Amino acid sequence: MAEFNPKIVAFLCNWCSYAGADLAGVSRIQYPPSIRVVRVMCSGRINPAFILDAFKNGADGVLVAGCHPGDCHYIAGNYKAQRRVLLVQKLMEAFGLEPERLRLEWVSASEGDRFASVVKDMTAEIRKLGPNPIKMLEVED
Amino acid sequence: MATPKKEIPRVGVFVCHCGINIGGVVKVSEVVEFAKTIPDVAYAEANLYTCSSEGISKIKEAIKKYNLNRVVVASCTPRTHEPLFRNACEEAGLNKYLFEMANIRDQCSWAHMHEPEKATTKAKDLVKMAVAKARLLEPQDEPEIDVTPSALVIGGGISGMTAALSMANQGFNVNIVEREPELGGMLAKLHMLCPNFEDASKALSSIVDAVKSNQKINVLTSSEVEDVKGFIGNFDVTVKKDDKPLKLNQGTIVVATGAENFEPINMYGYKSNENVLTQMQLEKLLKTGDLRKPDKVVMIQCVGAREEKGRQYCSRICCGVAIKNALIIKDLYPETELFIIFRDLQTYGQEYEACYTEAREKGVHFIKYTSSNPPEVSSNSEGKLTIKTYDAFLKEMVELESDLVVLSTPLIPQKDAEKLSKILKVPLGSDGFFFEAHVKLRPIDFATDGIFVCGSAHSPKDISESISQALGVASRAAIPMANKHVRADAITSIINEDLCSGCGTCVRICPYGAIQKNEIGIAQVTSVVCKGCGTCAASCPEKAITMRHFTDDQITAQALAALEG
Numbered sequence: 006m007a008e009f010n011p012k013i014v015a016f017l018c019n020w021c022s023y024a025g026a027d028l029a030g031v032s033r034i035q036y037p038p039s040i041r042v043v044r045v046m047c048s049g050r051i052n053p054a055f056i057l058d059a060f061k062n063g064a065d066g067v068l069v070a071g072c073h074p075g076d077c078h079y080i081a082g083n084y085k086a087q088r089r090v091l092l093v094q095k096l097m098e099a100f101g102l103e104p105e106r107l108r109l110e111w112v113s114a115s116e117g118d119r120f121a122s123v124v125k126d127m128t129a130e131i132r133k134l135g136p137n138p139i140k141m142l143e144v145e146d
Numbered sequence: 147m148a149t150p151k152k153e154i155p156r157v158g159v160f161v162c163h164c165g166i167n168i169g170g171v172v173k174v175s176e177v178v179e180f181a182k183t184i185p186d187v188a189y190a191e192a193n194l195y196t197c198s199s200e201g202i203s204k205i206k207e208a209i210k211k212y213n214l215n216r217v218v219v220a221s222c223t224p225r226t227h228e229p230l231f232r233n234a235c236e237e238a239g240l241n242k243y244l245f246e247m248a249n250i251r252d253q254c255s256w257a258h259m260h261e262p263e264k265a266t267t268k269a270k271d272l273v274k275m276a277v278a279k280a281r282l283l284e285p286q287d288e289p290e291i292d293v294t295p296s297a298l299v300i301g302g303g304i305s306g307m308t309a310a311l312s313m314a315n316q317g318f319n320v321n322i323v324e325r326e327p328e329l330g331g332m333l334a335k336l337h338m339l340c341p342n343f344e345d346a347s348k349a350l351s352s353i354v355d356a357v358k359s360n361q362k363i364n365v366l367t368s369s370e371v372e373d374v375k376g377f378i379g380n381f382d383v384t385v386k387k388d389d390k391p392l393k394l395n396q397g398t399i400v401v402a403t404g405a406e407n408f409e410p411i412n413m414y415g416y417k418s419n420e421n422v423l424t425q426m427q428l429e430k431l432l433k434t435g436d437l438r439k440p441d442k443v444v445m446i447q448c449v450g451a452r453e454e455k456g457r458q459y460c461s462r463i464c465c466g467v468a469i470k471n472a473l474i475i476k477d478l479y480p481e482t483e484l485f486i487i488f489r490d491l492q493t494y495g496q497e498y499e500a501c502y503t504e505a506r507e508k509g510v511h512f513i514k515y516t517s518s519n520p521p522e523v524s525s526n527s528e529g530k531l532t533i534k535t536y537d538a539f540l541k542e543m544v545e546l547e548s549d550l551v552v553l554s555t556p557l558i559p560q561k562d563a564e565k566l567s568k569i570l571k572v573p574l575g576s577d578g579f580f581f582e583a584h585v586k587l588r589p590i591d592f593a594t595d596g597i598f599v600c601g602s603a604h605s606p607k608d609i610s611e612s613i614s615q616a617l618g619v620a621s622r623a624a625i626p627m628a629n630k631h632v633r634a635d636a637i638t639s640i641i642n643e644d645l646c647s648g649c650g651t652c653v654r655i656c657p658y659g660a661i662q663k664n665e666i667g668i669a670q671v672t673s674v675v676c677k678g679c680g681t682c683a684a685s686c687p688e689k690a691i692t693m694r695h696f697t698d699d700q701i702t703a704q705a706l707a708a709l710e711g
Contacts, residue, residue: 010264012708012709014705014708014709016701016705019225020571020594021571023223023225024225024573024593026252026253027223027225027249027252027253028573028581029252029253029257030251030252030253030254030256030257031252031256032576033256033257033259034257035257035258035259035260036257036258037258038254038257038258038261038264038265038267038268041268041271041272041275041705041708042249042253042272043275043701043704043705043708044224045680045696045701046637046678046679046680046693046696047679047680047681049679049680049681049684050679050680050681050683050684050693050696050701051684052683052684052698053684054698054702055698055701055702055705058702058705058706059705059706059709062706062709063709064705064708064709072571076568076571078571078679079657079677079679079681080657080658081657082657082679082681085655085681085684085685089684113568113573114571114572114573114593115567115573115574115581117576121257
């Protein structure tokens, strides 16, 4: 069987994590081509519905990344993101979807290396979990 | 779905090769062909450099020729290039918020250099995602915000003082924050300057006097920046002076914090033998006139610089400094024999090259070593120094005795550069120096509007380079201050009063107090105060809040486009 290449939707805040992802590229740090980045101004912008919609449509993983605690460009949006991610992880458990498929990470604009290692690590973890089971349901339909 | 009612989207897609940066990994022609198959894409083409003047005019031509009402550029990062492409749209009569970027370089070709197939697939997805968002984009107006005509300069060395003077002479108020009790920075420690052997104290005192006597400049010594809030035009800065907090409102910020000198502990007998010095220590002896006549002096270059791992960069100025100090010693003591043991000589530019030629003519010996065969320094019981080194020209080991060994060490980032980078929310590069927005196109800007960098805070520089950068920064920072206002982003939230139930969640959650209830209990946004984070929109239970340019529909469409097919 061909290697499973997970597809991860990544919501990155404009000021820290998106800049960190750029820095990883500028520094030519290599990481798996598994993520598809959606830029938002703040991790606090991420409505739990965005995450659930992504899973419903077959995302194997969702990454939410924002500024480190205390570092948010918008003062405290990242704390709000943290609360919402924890909530969605609980919902996922109730739905029977592994909460590990959803990750919250803090990546600053100067942490290109950290961004790359987050993607590497998350891709490896989701490879172990296998494809999003929702995709299998569609096949059964 | 709130699709624009007025017009059917006609998206133009421009895929950039960026020379080989993208084109060397991603199959650009395949991405273009793919883009043509995406619904609502009316036109797609490849460009060698979409950001070149040719690329920009092609965008403008295509907007007119194909009647495009949305533009997608698949190239680098919006953090550096979005303003350029937005301007192109605007010049072609298209509202600049009808533009979207797909980052297929920084976040694709550069990060997946050895996986061209997968990088191409990812690039197609990123284009599809950008088109999905572009389809739903709406035109926006930008409100104007006032700019406080005052600049904060962090660091009172030659760079900071030069920038401050230039801005003050253009009529702006400047606050210089210097953590030492005196202005001057590293220049205050130097003896004579390379390449013209000017007295550093004289050069310094004339600029310090000019700064101190300038009515527009307020000098805060023994002070440090504690906190910075706000944005271009309106930075709320807290400075700690003599342990007391001081609040400043500033329009722009210049980082001119300079660098430190690397101390080569445990290298070449430094610290264990008092006759092993750094160039900085030699400089002090020369300045005070305390250097007794040595018979021989050996200088070693690249000490703690250009390492395979660790400090990999070249500090640029050390070769010039060594040659300058060698010439000064030759001048003082013509009989002293001087050796400069180097890896590669970096005497760039006319004047430094002339110094090098002069040093050779005056009998300074140059010995080339290799990184695999670095010199070794040992001392006997009387403290006499022996230097063994490989000579790459003779291809054999040579042995020298010397009274003095002088180590040329690199400039390194300030110890607290990271702390300041966090306060300002600007990045540091992998070497720990402040990192500009773009190495070629925006060499003295940060990606964050209104904050700039100059001098050795950015990378090791000599005085003239620091001054050039400082003058550059002063004119960059003057632009918004001279205009007295900047256009704020239109990315703010609006409330649909018909849907608002008056629950007050957004009022409580807004970090800026930008949302209040009106007289009938419905939420209202003060858009100048709104900074566009969108956390209100994410928390509204009635979906009554729209975040301009980042609407629920736009974000969802972009995310789901990644998962199609």
